[in-house]
Amino acid sequence: MSRIQTRFAALKKEGRGALIPYLQACDPDYDTSLELLRAMPAAGADLIEIGVPFSDPSADGPTIQAAALRGLKAGATLGRVLEMVRAFRETDNETPIVLMGYLNPIDSYGPAEFCFDAAQAGVDGIIVVDMPTEEADLLDAHAREAGLDIISLVAPTTSNSRLFHVLRDASGFVYYVSITGITGTNSASAADLEKALPRIREATSLPVAIGFGISTPEQARTASRIGDAAVVASALIKTMAGTLEDGRATERTVPSVLKQLEGLAAAVRA
Amino acid sequence: MTNTSSPLSSPLVNSLRSGPDDRGRFGIFGGRFVAETLMPLLLELDEAYRATQADPEFRKELDYYLKDYVGRPSPLWFAQHLTEELGGAKVYFKREELNHTGSHKLNNVMGQILVARRMGKTRIVAETGAGQHGVATATVCALFGLKCTIYMGATDVERQKPNVFRMHLLGAEVKPVTAGAGTLKDAMNEAMRDWVANVSDTYFLVGTVAGPHPYPEMVRDFQSVIGVEVKEQITQAEGRLPDVIVAAIGGGSNAMGIFHPFLDDASVRLIGVEAAGHGLDSGKTAASISRGRPGVLHGNRTYLLQDKHGQIEEAHSISAGLDYPGIGPEHSWLNDIGRAEYVGVTDEEALEAFQVCTRSEGIIPALECAHGLAHVMKIAPAMAKDQIIVLNVSGRGDKDIFTVAHHLGVKL
Numbered sequence: 022m023s024r025i026q027t028r029f030a031a032l033k034k035e036g037r038g039a040l041i042p043y044l045q046a047c048d049p050d051y052d053t054s055l056e057l058l059r060a061m062p063a064a065g066a067d068l069i070e071i072g073v074p075f076s077d078p079s080a081d082g083p084t085i086q087a088a089a090l091r092g093l094k095a096g097a098t099l100g101r102v103l104e105m106v107r108a109f110r111e112t113d114n115e116t117p118i119v120l121m122g123y124l125n126p127i128d129s130y131g132p133a134e135f136c137f138d139a140a141q142a143g144v145d146g147i148i149v150v151d152m153p154t155e156e157a158d159l160l161d162a163h164a165r166e167a168g169l170d171i172i173s174l175v176a177p178t179t180s181n182s183r184l185f186h187v188l189r190d191a192s193g194f195v196y197y198v199s200i201t202g203i204t205g206t207n208s209a210s211a212a213d214l215e216k217a218l219p220r221i222r223e224a225t226s227l228p229v230a231i232g233f234g235i236s237t238p239e240q241a242r243t244a245s246r247i248g249d250a251a252v253v254a255s256a257l258i259k260t261m262a263g264t265l266e267d268g269r270a271t272e273r274t275v276p277s278v279l280k281q282l283e284g285l286a287a288a289v290r291a
Numbered sequence: 292m293t294n295t296s297s298p299l300s301s302p303l304v305n306s307l308r309s310g311p312d313d314r315g316r317f318g319i320f321g322g323r324f325v326a327e328t329l330m331p332l333l334l335e336l337d338e339a340y341r342a343t344q345a346d347p348e349f350r351k352e353l354d355y356y357l358k359d360y361v362g363r364p365s366p367l368w369f370a371q372h373l374t375e376e377l378g379g380a381k382v383y384f385k386r387e388e389l390n391h392t393g394s395h396k397l398n399n400v401m402g403q404i405l406v407a408r409r410m411g412k413t414r415i416v417a418e419t420g421a422g423q424h425g426v427a428t429a430t431v432c433a434l435f436g437l438k439c440t441i442y443m444g445a446t447d448v449e450r451q452k453p454n455v456f457r458m459h460l461l462g463a464e465v466k467p468v469t470a471g472a473g474t475l476k477d478a479m480n481e482a483m484r485d486w487v488a489n490v491s492d493t494y495f496l497v498g499t500v501a502g503p504h505p506y507p508e509m510v511r512d513f514q515s516v517i518g519v520e521v522k523e524q525i526t527q528a529e530g531r532l533p534d535v536i537v538a539a540i541g542g543g544s545n546a547m548g549i550f551h552p553f554l555d556d557a558s559v560r561l562i563g564v565e566a567a568g569h570g571l572d573s574g575k576t577a578a579s580i581s582r583g584r585p586g587v588l589h590g591n592r593t594y595l596l597q598d599k600h601g602q603i604e605e606a607h608s609i610s611a612g613l614d615y616p617g618i619g620p621e622h623s624w625l626n627d628i629g630r631a632e633y634v635g636v637t638d639e640e641a642l643e644a645f646q647v648c649t650r651s652e653g654i655i656p657a658l659e660c661a662h663g664l665a666h667v668m669k670i671a672p673a674m675a676k677d678q679i680i681v682l683n684v685s686g687r688g689d690k691d692i693f694t695v696a697h698h699l700g701v702k703l
Contacts, residue, residue: 126602155323174326174327178331178490198328
């Protein structure tokens with residue numbers, strides 16, 4: 022079983038959903054983001070999503086755009102992100118790591134080389150925001166060969182028939198983009214989620230993570246119960262950004278994010 | 292003279308005009324690289340576009356607006372003084388700057404707005420660089436009573452003030468984008484963010500032959516009226532096809548519009564002129580084909596200015612309309628198969644050509660097409676006097692007089 026399968030199976034036994042925090046690699050610098058990454062499991066992260074900085078994140082709101090720019094300024098490259106995952110795996114071989122980013126850096130790295138190197142580094146899954154099912158053949162075979170899950174995205178605009186098309190070969194888990202919009206802006210209501218999830222579960226038996234617009238412990242709790250996991254991204258980055266001085270990390274940076282993460286975890290576990 | 296059938300209404304065999312394939316690809320270029328949220332909308336748009344192609348009523352409606360509102364056909368002007376000055380090939384201008392709103396942009400906008408109306412959309416978003424596409428979009432939104440939001444880089448808002456004011460007058464909301472260098476690339480990102488957040492009522496009216504399928508194909512089809520007219524006009528004037536067609540390229544819609552009907556006419560050389568900015572090797576350029584490599588941005592695979600890690604670089608050009616690090620995917624394909632050539636012209640050369648054109652022909656060209664003219668000035672003298680060059684004068688230069696004055700050290 023993959024790390025992702027193992028983790029979701031264990032949580033099912035525990036009878037709760039997962040909390041998936043997000044951090045942007047090298048935001049605000051490599052050392053700080055690695056320190057944060059290493060501390061996340063103890064603070065309640067069940068899986069972790071690492072954002073790969075891209076110059077033109079057209080599906081992201083202002084918070085993650087700013088984080089990507091800080092990451093790039095601090096020298097983030099896809100190679101550096103994999104280095105970070107390797108460093109994390111020295112001390113943690115259980116927590117699943119999923120990279121989330123845009124296609125061009127992967128395309129530039131070389132799809133086959135990337136899938137191989139990512140799996141070697143200890144990455145479990147990848148989410149490529151601008152690679153819909155129709156274009157997924159670019160990575161599919163390489164990812165499968167390397168043992169990487171390509172995490173499929175579905176959205177409120179994905180019709181019932183299209184859900185079957187998109188999720189036919191899905192693996193790992195399914196990421197439900199719960200709003201029509203960009204990251205960190207609106208939030209879906211519990212009623213919206215209650216309506217959407219049965220539709221998705223019709224088309225897949227994989228766990229469903231809910232993301233986009235989840236910021237409070239209450240929202241994380243709701244999403245992790247209606248779905249199988251809640252992804253919290255912009256809210257954590259906003260906290261981190263608030264601790265920076267002239268764009269640099271301060272002694273408050275890592276503790277502030279971890280404290281917020283603990284609050285989210287407590288709600289998900291309550 | 293009107294274009295009576297869409298170029299792709301019947302399947303073409305053994306033709307360079309048959310693309311894209313059913314995945315929206317021209318060779319390896321093109322495609323649909325968008326978030327899942329947008330994917331169903333692209334499929335819906337594709338279906339709606341196919342329906343209009345099959346509908347003679349649509350063509351009739353579009354032809355009516357092209358003739359009586361846009362002012363088509365646009366003339367083909369023999370630039371006699373310029374021809375004499377250059378002392379070589381005969382130079383003709385396709386006068387797209389005479390269209391309503393002052394550029395070729397309205398050809399595409401008029402087509403797409405009719406598609407959007409048939410889809411029942413009530414709100415339009417668009418990106419703009421120089422503001423020509425923004426003005427054209429705001430214009431048809433005024434005509435049809437649709438809500439209109441235009442995203443424009445903050446840098447471009449500053450250097451294209453007359454067009455910003457025009458859009459305001461037309462009732463559009465202009466949103467300056469401060470991300471990145473505040474140019475067309477950033478405006479495109481922001482327009483896509485708006486679209487993804489307002490999918491139910493909003494139509495994204497793309498201004499060039501780029502973006503996810505079916506936009507490159509659809510915009511090309513609507514702009515092909517330029518080349519279709521040229522073919523008829525030059526045949527009438529000279530009894531034959533031109534030897535060379537030259538057009539400036541940002542995203543490449545005016546170039547694709549004039550090139551496409553000639554793709555199967557092997558005797559016609561097609562030359563796209565990219566903005567070299569401070570020079571092709573200066574690091575401050577917008578020449579995506581000459582200095583970029585294939586990658587994925589804004590929904591399509593195409594030549595992009597990018598670093599070795601796949602991060603997109605800022606383009607540079609004196610012309611806001613060419614200041615974009617990518618190019619339409621069909622151009623990338625035409626380059627790779629060798630059917631069209633792509634060359635660079637610097638800011639300086641474009642400024643010089645701008646002044647030459649203004650004085651010798653009494654036509655103030657947009658800085659975009661001044662790039663095309665600068666290349667014509669390079670090649671015409673070496674050509675025989677009975678040879679023919681057609682330059683697409685895709686827009687008028689009134690919007691650029693402040694930029695030109697600034698570069699000439701004149702205070703207005």
